[in-house]
Amino acid sequence: MSKAFRELLKKVGSGNHTGENLTRSEAAAATKMMLLAEATPAQIGAFMIAHRIKRPTGEELAGMLDAYYELGPKLQPKKSSNSPVIVMGIPYDGRSRTAPINPITALILTSAGVPVIMHGGDRMPTKEGIPLIEIWQGLGIDWTKLSLTETQQIFESTGLGFIYLPNHxxxxxxLVPYRxxxxxxxxxxxxxxxxxxxxxxxxxxxxxxxxxTENMFRGALETRGFPYYLTTIKGLEGSCDLPRERTAIIGIIKQNTELQRLHLSHNDYGFSNINPPLPPTTNELITQIESVLKGEPSEIMQSAIWNGAFYLWHCGICPTMEAGIAVTKEIINNNNAAQKLEEIRGAIAALQLAYKT
Structure with a gap:
């Protein structure tokens, strides 16, 4: 048993009257002790549930991030791109009700020269929804077989990278089994x-x-004090996918600036209010995504255009949302997104062949 961890556990687990928030350094220390298994399983489980009941502060999240930055993997900057890298924060436990659009969005962005990094693992509690890794596997891209060095090479050559927790x-x-x-x-x-x-x-x-949660995000990044550009999306099932059945609520936060609020209504741009449901099987979802890449009309195509347009506009590729819609349609109809998928498949195949020979 870690006596040092027990003291931190007592602070977060003592209830409303005597409990205390952790400082940034304490949260970092607690996270490191959990990651390195210096705390016992009983202590880790107790900490997680006590911290959930208490709710984390921005400062505590900052400390947790400190530990992840110290012990976790990092892809290095691309040498050949001047465009800012987009890092998508999408719930690791996946989707269970609505069709994920973000892999299509990633292909649209990388087709337009915007690098994208995603991260996650396998099926994960508590939702056990379909994770990103399975969608990419269905599309012929298996990030689970790549080392961090190989992933760096794919990111460098294609603009898309994926940090896969079990390997990287x-x-x-x-810590996943505790969930x-x-x-x-x-x-x-x-x-x-x-x-x-x-x-x-x-x-x-x-x-x-x-x-x-949005306020916690901002508090954590402001506490860490590094240059950042954060966009928050009140998305489908907590993802970065813009909804269509309601107005999309977006927060834009740059360092030392006030939060800017953006509301996007599907009605204003000619889209229906339908969010494509998650199909019964992964194979059916893959078929639907492939149909979008082929340019075939569907509801999931409409969501792909809606999301692609916003991200191209928001990332500075297009000057307006209307221009983003036109460029997204062009990227899809000209097979640019499909070609990007083939490019990534080919880069991974060539890399694996090179290692075999």
């Missing part, structure tokens, strides 16, 4: 949405569900 951050993956054992998302699930496994300055785009 085994310490982080070691099932405590039956709730721990505060780590919040912190992961603003974790940036990238060594350069990035534009972090984080999905959220509950409004207080």
């Amino acid at each position: 951050f085994t310490l982080g993956a070691g 099932d054992q405590i039956g709730k998302r721990p505060p780590f699930a919040t912190m992961e949405l603003i974790w940036c496994p990238y060594a350069g300055d990035a534009h972090i785009i984080s999905g959220f569900v509950h409004p207080p």
Whole structure:
């Protein structure tokens, strides 16, 4: 048993009257002790559920991020790109109700020259929804077989990278079973949405569900005091996917500036109010995504255009949302997104062939 960890556990687990928030350095120390298994399983589980009940502060999330930045993996900046890198913070436990659009968005952005980094793992408690890794596998891109060095090479050559926890951050993956054992998302699930496994300055785009989470995000990044550009999306199932059944609520936060609020209504741009549902099987979802890349009309195509247009506009590729819609349609209809998918497949195949020979 770690006596040092027990003291930190007592602070967060003592209840409303005597409990205390951790300082940034204490939160970092506690996170490191959990990642390195210096705390016992009983202590780790108790900390996670106590911290969830208490709710983390921005300062505590900053300390947790400190530990992840110290012990976790980082992709290095691309030498051949001047465009800011987009890091998407998407819940690790996946989707269970609506069709994920973000892999298509990533292909659209990288087709337009905007580098994208995603991160996550396998099926994960508590939702056990379809994770990003399975969607990419269905599209013929298996990030699970790549080392961090190989992922860096793919990121450098194609503009798309994926940090896969079980391979690239085994310490982080070691905390996943606790999510099932405590039956709730721990505060780590919040912190992961603003974790940036990238060594350069990035534009972090984080999905959220509950409004207080957005304030926690900002508090954490302001506490850490490094240059940042954060966009928050009240997206589908907490993801970065813009909804269509309601107005999309977006927060834009740059260092030393006030939060700017953006509201986008599907009606204003000629889209219906339908969010494509998650199909019964992964194969059906892959078929739907491939149909978008082929330019075939559908509801998921409409969501792909809606999201692609926003991100191209928001990342500075297009001057207006209307221009973003036109450029997204052009990228899809000219097979640019499909060609980007083939480019990534080919780069991975060539890399694996080179290692075999």
